[in-house]
Amino acid sequence: MDATRPQMTLADIARLAGVGSATASRALNNDKGVSAQTRQRVLNVAAQYSYVVSPEAVRLAKGKLGRVAVVAPHLSRWFFGEMVEGIETVFREAGIDVLLYFVGSLDDRRAFFEQLPARRKVDAVIVVGFPVEAAERERLELLNVNIVAAGGQHEVYPNVCIDDYRAGRQAMDHLLFLGHRRIGMIEAVDLDQPTEPSGRSSAYREALREAKIPLDPELVVSAPWGGEEGALAMDALLSLKTPPTAVYAHSDEVAVGAMRSIRRAGLRIPEDISIVGIDDHPVASLVDLTTIRQPVRSQGELAAQMVLTLLEGKTLPDREITVATQLMVRSTTAPPRRNPALISS
Amino acid sequence: MDATRPQMTLADIARLAGVGSATASRALNNDKGVSAQTRQRVLNVAAQYSYVVSPEAVRLAKGKLGRVAVVAPHLSRWFFGEMVEGIETVFREAGIDVLLYFVGSLDDRRAFFEQLPARRKVDAVIVVGFPVEAAERERLELLNVNIVAAGGQHEVYPNVCIDDYRAGRQAMDHLLFLGHRRIGMIEAVDLDQPTEPSGRSSAYREALREAKIPLDPELVVSAPWGGEEGALAMDALLSLKTPPTAVYAHSDEVAVGAMRSIRRAGLRIPEDISIVGIDDHPVASLVDLTTIRQPVRSQGELAAQMVLTLLEGKTLPDREITVATQLMVRSTTAPPRRNPALISS
DNA sequence: CGGTCGACCGGAAGCGCTTCCGTAAACCAT
DNA sequence: ATGGTTTACGGAAGCGCTTCCGGTCGACCG
Numbered sequence A, B: 001m002d003a004t005r006p007q008m009t010l011a012d013i014a015r016l017a018g019v020g021s022a023t024a025s026r027a028l029n030n031d032k033g034v035s036a037q038t039r040q041r042v043l044n045v046a047a048q049y050s051y052v053v054s055p056e057a058v059r060l061a062k063g064k065l066g067r068v069a070v071v072a073p074h075l076s077r078w079f080f081g082e083m084v085e086g087i088e089t090v091f092r093e094a095g096i097d098v099l100l101y102f103v104g105s106l107d108d109r110r111a112f113f114e115q116l117p118a119r120r121k122v123d124a125v126i127v128v129g130f131p132v133e134a135a136e137r138e139r140l141e142l143l144n145v146n147i148v149a150a151g152g153q154h155e156v157y158p159n160v161c162i163d164d165y166r167a168g169r170q171a172m173d174h175l176l177f178l179g180h181r182r183i184g185m186i187e188a189v190d191l192d193q194p195t196e197p198s199g200r201s202s203a204y205r206e207a208l209r210e211a212k213i214p215l216d217p218e219l220v221v222s223a224p225w226g227g228e229e230g231a232l233a234m235d236a237l238l239s240l241k242t243p244p245t246a247v248y249a250h251s252d253e254v255a256v257g258a259m260r261s262i263r264r265a266g267l268r269i270p271e272d273i274s275i276v277g278i279d280d281h282p283v284a285s286l287v288d289l290t291t292i293r294q295p296v297r298s299q300g301e302l303a304a305q306m307v308l309t310l311l312e313g314k315t316l317p318d319r320e321i322t323v324a325t326q327l328m329v330r331s332t333t334a335p336p337r338r339n340p341a342l343i344s345s
Numbered sequence C: 001c002g003g004t005c006g007a008c009c010g011g012a013a014g015c016g017c018t019t020c021c022g023t024a025a026a027c028c029a030t
Numbered sequence D: 001a002t003g004g005t006t007t008a009c010g011g012a013a014g015c016g017c018t019t020c021c022g023g024t025c026g027a028c029c030g
Helices: A010-016 A021-028 A037-048 A055-062 A079-094 A106-118 A134-143 A164-178 A199-210 A227-238 A254-264 A282-286 A296-311 B009-017 B021-028 B036-048 B055-063 B077-093 B104-117 B134-143 B164-178 B200-211 B227-238 B252-264 B283-285 B296-311
Strands: A067-072 A097-102 A123-127 A146-150 A159-162 A181-190 A220-224 A246-249 A275-277 A290-295 A319-325 A324-327 B067-071 B099-102 B125-126 B146-150 B159-162 B183-189 B220-224 B245-249 B272-281 B290-293 B321-324 B327-328
Touching: A010 A021, A021 A037, A055 A134, A055 A227, A055 B055, A067 A079, A079 A097, A079 A123, A079 A296, A079 B077, A079 B099, A079 B183, A097 A106, A097 A199, A097 B077, A106 A134, A123 A296, A146 A296, A159 A164, A159 A296, A164 A181, A164 A199, A164 A246, A164 A275, A164 A290, A164 A324, A181 A199, A181 A227, A181 A254, A220 A227, A227 A254, A227 B283, A246 A254, A254 A275, A254 A282, A254 B283, A282 B227, A282 B252, A296 A319, B009 B036, B009 B146, B021 B036, B067 B077, B077 B099, B077 B125, B077 B296, B099 B104, B104 B134, B125 B296, B146 B296, B159 B296, B164 B200, B164 B245, B164 B272, B164 B290, B164 B327, B183 B227, B183 B252, B200 B283, B220 B227, B227 B245, B227 B252, B245 B252, B252 B272, B252 B283, B296 B321
Parallel strands: A067 A097, A067 A123, A123 A146, A146 A159, A159 A319, A181 A220, A181 A246, A246 A275, A275 A290, B067 B099, B067 B125, B125 B146, B146 B159, B159 B321, B183 B220, B183 B245, B245 B272, B272 B290
Antiparallel strands: A097 B099, A290 A324, B290 B327
């Protein structure tokens, strides 16, 4: 029962079962070349002494790790948590261990890329939600492992993500369709990460252009991801001589923050101002926020599956997978009021 | 530069540096018994060929793992993500790898406890946010590793958490202080996890008892964690002949869901109904929800630190650490209206 | 100046497993 | 019956590192 104290080794089991260590190994691993009877005997002995293999020894001997690293800049934000859940689920089934690397700050991030190559402990790495810089790429190369990106475009690595431009257009087109002409945008930026021009931003400009609405620079403000930041950004928009009648936020969290500002300013949603976000964060439905839904968990699953096929030595059918987004109309968007004088009862 | 292809081994480095493998090892590990000059030579060669050790071999040879498992039933929920961030941060600094196990469903969970002992790959495990059953405890024992719990009471393991009863009382006392007498409670339960009576619930009964308010069973409804579920539960409360004038929700997510129901019922918050949650989830401040704040990230950090001291062979100064909670009054709570006829403009 | 003592270093024995290779027995077809 | 396959199995060689156990050798002691 608790004969486990002095960890048994394969050799012990083999001796106890009266076979060679090679045979014991084969029996335990379900390899062929062992008679059913012998195998059973070994299995019994192993069970009896609750033998457990030493993963280190296995890995050393066979040279494969069976481990992948997941690198994410956040965990407490829904998008990332959901993504990691998807990834983990797939790897779990495949019997692969997930090593988690949370690189919140730029420093963490640098440290990670500095360290990782110094210890080849994974067969692959999945980078979640941020673009990889050139220098970092170099370090990654050194590792000589497979790399895939999830939830963020990277022309360099196989990846799965949404079409940011498309998502942005869905949001903008909805607003435009409702009749809005003065639309503000709250651009989300990540202070800790190198920014690259987002499709979500170009969608705004493009949509406006097509609708022949001149671009008013003061209508676009940018804020770090996050509710409080969104609120601040919205305050800026609200303080304009003529505030927008609708706001397109790059994320739901930002949108929810903005909603608070609007409410606090004594304005009503959507009567006075419409607002649309992106993500379909769980909170979106709770606050009845119109948004563009993106399937996050499945992006994670897909990314993990890519890694799996890569690990099998196969080549990817598609180097990039784009998952579809969908407009979820709820009650924060409506046609603009006739009278653009917003402040009124 | 890219001479890394055929991974170099310690032996290679040793040969190249003209020393024995033992010396090379000592040099690389900063052990003593190597002259500064020799050490430098080895280091140079290693750097030149960008040599990296094989962690498997190291672990096999020295018998320690330097890895801990973090087991959590969710990741996409803020509480858990935040917790894991805290844990990861501490371990990162300590040079310990974090193996993530996401056990969403009961099945996953069983599978985890079934599998884990079958492969001793960690030095310790941190269980996040759920009580461990007796059977699972047995499996864990088999592992013969250190265990600590974070964010959930476990008399059995060293743990860090908040005082649920206290938190509940803070919420209830606030409501009571405002003058509410008819207070509903939305109990959060986890379908996938074995439930144990929560301090958050007993706080409700106790507070009422002290305030000499008879307990009305129909005022307590229970719902799984999560906004949608909270909304449903609130609907039940709202359909009572005489609905409560205030509700105490076990979590902010539930509370936010409840707020939607209240709003949709045409009622105003806090004029018609007050509501208070627990957590101080980021969304709480965005929707101006009064709540009881708990420091989640630091709970994670503390738990990780406990593991660290355990790993050093020291004994814990405190087997349990309770972190303080704090009432955050925002604008979803106010004194009850005089007229209990709620439906009016 | 012989001897002792550290400091420095190399050889080699593991760590616990997988797997190659060789052997022996059992099986098949001719 | 006989040569040739298969099938089972054991021995042993690694996998890449740490560490014990000695050896050298110059320094320092009496």
